[in-house]
Amino acid sequence: MTHGNALTSFMPVLLGLVGNQASLRGGVVSQVQDRWQSTFWTGDRWGQAESLASQAVADDQFVTADGFAGLSIPIAPGADMATSAGRGPGSAGTGAAAGNLGSGQDILPGVGSDAIVLSIDGKPADSDTLKMLATALGRFLWLQRNHQNDARRLWQTSKMLQHAAVWQQLDSDAQLLASMADCACEVLNCERATIFLWDKRTKKLIGRPAIGIEGGVLEVEDNAGIVGEALHSGSPRWWSAGGTDEGRVNRRIDQAQNFTTRSLLAVPMVNSRDQVIGVFEGINARPGDHRNESFDAADVRTLTELAMHASIAIDSYRTRTDLTETRDRLVEQAAQSKPLIGNHHSIQEIRRNATKVAPTDLSVLVLGSNGTGKEVLAQHIHYQSERRNGPFVAVNCAALVETLLESELFGHEKGAFTDASDTRVGKFELANGGTLFLDEVGDMSAGGQAKLLRVLEEKVVVRVGGSRPIPVDVRVIAATNQPLQELISAKRFREDLFFRLNVVSLTLPPLSHRGDDVMELAEHFLVDFCRQIGRAVPTFAASARDAMLSHDWPGNVRELRNTVERICYLTTTDVVEASDLMMSPSATRASTVSPTMDDVDGNLNSATREFQIQHIERLIASCGGNMTEAAGKLGLHRSNLYRKMRQLGMPTSS
Numbered sequence: 001m002t003h004g005n006a007l008t009s010f011m012p013v014l015l016g017l018v019g020n021q022a023s024l025r026g027g028v029v030s031q032v033q034d035r036w037q038s039t040f041w042t043g044d045r046w047g048q049a050e051s052l053a054s055q056a057v058a059d060d061q062f063v064t065a066d067g068f069a070g071l072s073i074p075i076a077p078g079a080d081m082a083t084s085a086g087r088g089p090g091s092a093g094t095g096a097a098a099g100n101l102g103s104g105q106d107i108l109p110g111v112g113s114d115a116i117v118l119s120i121d122g123k124p125a126d127s128d129t130l131k132m133l134a135t136a137l138g139r140f141l142w143l144q145r146n147h148q149n150d151a152r153r154l155w156q157t158s159k160m161l162q163h164a165a166v167w168q169q170l171d172s173d174a175q176l177l178a179s180m181a182d183c184a185c186e187v188l189n190c191e192r193a194t195i196f197l198w199d200k201r202t203k204k205l206i207g208r209p210a211i212g213i214e215g216g217v218l219e220v221e222d223n224a225g226i227v228g229e230a231l232h233s234g235s236p237r238w239w240s241a242g243g244t245d246e247g248r249v250n251r252r253i254d255q256a257q258n259f260t261t262r263s264l265l266a267v268p269m270v271n272s273r274d275q276v277i278g279v280f281e282g283i284n285a286r287p288g289d290h291r292n293e294s295f296d297a298a299d300v301r302t303l304t305e306l307a308m309h310a311s312i313a314i315d316s317y318r319t320r321t322d323l324t325e326t327r328d329r330l331v332e333q334a335a336q337s338k339p340l341i342g343n344h345h346s347i348q349e350i351r352r353n354a355t356k357v358a359p360t361d362l363s364v365l366v367l368g369s370n371g372t373g374k375e376v377l378a379q380h381i382h383y384q385s386e387r388r389n390g391p392f393v394a395v396n397c398a399a400l401v402e403t404l405l406e407s408e409l410f411g412h413e414k415g416a417f418t419d420a421s422d423t424r425v426g427k428f429e430l431a432n433g434g435t436l437f438l439d440e441v442g443d444m445s446a447g448g449q450a451k452l453l454r455v456l457e458e459k460v461v462v463r464v465g466g467s468r469p470i471p472v473d474v475r476v477i478a479a480t481n482q483p484l485q486e487l488i489s490a491k492r493f494r495e496d497l498f499f500r501l502n503v504v505s506l507t508l509p510p511l512s513h514r515g516d517d518v519m520e521l522a523e524h525f526l527v528d529f530c531r532q533i534g535r536a537v538p539t540f541a542a543s544a545r546d547a548m549l550s551h552d553w554p555g556n557v558r559e560l561r562n563t564v565e566r567i568c569y570l571t572t573t574d575v576v577e578a579s580d581l582m583m584s585p586s587a588t589r590a591s592t593v594s595p596t597m598d599d600v601d602g603n604l605n606s607a608t609r610e611f612q613i614q615h616i617e618r619l620i621a622s623c624g625g626n627m628t629e630a631a632g633k634l635g636l637h638r639s640n641l642y643r644k645m646r647q648l649g650m651p652t653s654s
């Protein structure tokens with residue numbers, strides 16, 4: 001410990017109490033790194049000052065020699081401080097400081113000691129005077145050391161916090177451990193630091209960073225050396241060169257690193273569940289203001305605190321990487337669960353365009369009849385985009401009446417309307433960071449369209465009944481089976497919203513235009529359903545293939561999927577025949593001119609309308625009035641069947 005300037009200003013004042021300057025010779029003699037030296041002296045030098053001081057400290061009593069008196073300085077205000085700041089084994093002249101904190105705080109790495117040496121008028125100062133001076137000096141040094149310690153601790157804490165803030169953002173464990181080691185070297189003022197993580201299974205300690213070791217990783221047995229001692233005892237261990245315990249240090253590691261360890265401090269790392277996860281080690285303390293080349297008690301405290309922060313950061317890093325891996329796996333599973341099947345050139349073209357548009361945040365409008373796979377395509381775009389780790393949220397705009405749609409999309413505040421008993425987050429907020437799929441957007445009310453346009457332009461939502469704008473980062477993919485241009489002409493769809501949504505449009509062709517994709521999709525669904533219900537996968541007979549390839553599939557892929565599902569549940573044979581398909585013969589392409597259409601005039605729209613009415617009526621009848629079953633056969637949602645019937649002017653009972 002060097003006392004420097006502080007003593008230069010304090011000692012003259014103190015000595016002034018016992019005599020004038022001319023009559024005094026003496027000062028403060030301190031042990032600095034195993035050597036005794038004057039840290040303050042007044043009057044002519046005296047060559048024996050160091051040995052008298054050393055004797056006074058060793059004997060811990062008043063000593064005299066050649067007209068001088070010496071007394072050790074008790075660092076006030078008590079034995080604790082004397083132990084931790086000035087009387088450790090390192091200061092007692094034992095040379096090496098090696099120990100633990102396991103049984104009380106009595107053996108701690110220490111710093112130097114101090115004595116006052118004084119001659120007044122050529123005679124040794126008397127014992128009472130020297131005791132008074134030593135006590136006053138002890139108080140002063142104690143305050144000064146406390147002040148220095150506080151300042152140093154404050155600096156160390158702020159350094160640790162600065163580093164810990166960075167640890168939360170690092171995404172490689174090598175970077176994390178390197179940053180922790182840097183932090184330790186900085187706050188402990190030592191040459192190197194290594195974090196040893198414990199692999200309980202292999203009983204190894206894996207140390208990183210390990211400068212000079214190939215691969216930067218040091219692997220040692222978990223019971224080896226001082227690090228092993230700290231791990232198994234659960235308490236700090238330290239060591240300094242020059243003692244009788246040389247063997248505690250693994251010099252082979254030194255040789256491998258071309259390095260010489262002179263002092264070492266190792267503290268266990270304990271996570272928030274009280275489990276020891278490794279050991280934090282600091283190597284070669286650099287001599288500084290507060291200590292010599294051995295680590296001291298303050299360093300034990302500092303590294304213990306740092307090890308605690310590091311353990312938490314390592315724990316949370318592990319949790320973070322586990323969660324990220326789980327999320328990536330789930331996203332991958334979700335992406336695989338609804339593949340966009342098909343090899344027809346039209347589907348290949350759509351896939352190419354989807355791949356181009358996916359990484360952008362452009363709005364996409366997906367067009368196509370019911371069941372052509374608009375939602376599948378929207379998901380395909382989402383999972384190829386940067387938003388793949390965010391949510392994919394789908395809303396069917398046709399399924400909601402106007403008042404509900406607004407609250408569904410934008411959310412509502414508690415009490416916004418009669419049924420709003422709680423605050424509800426809307427789909428836009430739920431899709432934040434991801435993709436919002438607006439299905440059947442052509443069915444949206446005028447009010448809903450105006451609000452949607454505003455949200456798309458301003459990128460903020462205001463919940464129904466609320467006033468606070470909530471920023472949202474959402475990519476919108478809209479879909480419709482309606483001719484939007486016609487709706488715009490009829491003033492039923494806003495042109496400005498159309499342009500907003502239709503930055504890129506992708507049109508899915510009807511299934512009947514996709515050639516052999518019918519069979520590819522059928523095989524895919526067949527395998528999928530059979531796996532789900534645990535039955536052997538049958539094959540399609542030529543008759544079944546012909547029937548499927550010539551069927552018109554008005555319900556598109558959904559209808560095909562339903563057909564295959566029915567086969568899987570209702571047939572038991574290894575080969576599926578055409579008769580097993582139970583498809584309505586009227587819907588084959590060969591029978592596109594229906595005998596019941598004779599009375600329809602030549603207008604294509606009314607012919608189509610008539611055909612649809614008859615087809616729906618026939619199907620409902622064949623299902624005995626079961627609307628869910630009829631909708632399934634048509635490849636429609638039940639609600640869409642009702643909507644379609646209303647559009648066609650057909651009576652509905654709901």
Ligand SMILES: Nc1ncnc2c1ncn2[C@@H]1O[C@H](COP(=O)(O)OP(=O)(O)OP(=O)(O)O)[C@@H](O)[C@H]1O
Nearest residue numbers: 339340341342369370371372373374375376557558
């Ligand atoms: N290319 C495809 N590959 C695999 N499955 C598909 C494909 N296209 C559609 N499907 C399946 O067909 C069914 C209907 O698809 P989807 O819901 O995407 O169609 P849609 O056009 O959005 O229908 P709607 O207009 O009724 O909302 C789903 O079960 C879907 O998994």
